[in-house]
Amino acid sequence: MKKTLECPCGQTIHGTDEDDLVAKANEHLRVEHPGREYSREEILFMAF
Numbered sequence: 001m002k003k004t005l006e007c008p009c010g011q012t013i014h015g016t017d018e019d020d021l022v023a024k025a026n027e028h029l030r031v032e033h034p035g036r037e038y039s040r041e042e043i044l045f046m047a048f
């Protein structure tokens, strides 16, 4: 299961599972990268 995402800005996001990772990635995008949105599929594609 993918639980880690490295944002292009250099921040690493960890989730307890895929749902948590997607939620945390969206929260990071909302706070740090307003206007940039990724779907669940795109987030999981970039995750490892």
Ligand SMILES: [Zn+2]
Residues within 6 Å of the ligand: 007, 008, 009, 010, 011, 028, 032, 033
């Ligand atoms: Zn970022």
